Amino acid sequence: MLRFLPLFFLLGCAVTHNPQPSDTKFKESDRNWVKVYEHELKVAIANDDREAWMFFWPEYLKEISK
Numbered sequence: 001m002l003r004f005l006p007l008f009f010l011l012g013c014a015v016t017h018n019p020q021p022s023d024t025k026f027k028e029s030d031r032n033w034v035k036v037y038e039h040e041l042k043v044a045i046a047n048d049d050r051e052a053w054m055f056f057w058p059e060y061l062k063e064i065s066k
Helices: 002-011 033-046 052-063
Strands: none
Touching: 033 052
């Protein structure tokens, strides 16, 4: 029984589905970029990540001005 154990680990769980981009239905109109950037700014502040904040701040301002 122990000699079959490696076989069970190697062949027991085989994934047969290969996801394709067409499997994802995404509508650009459903994306609220202001909320996304607000969240990223909060995370950057919480983690003291100045580079992330400096990246997302101008993007946030662009989205607000639209």
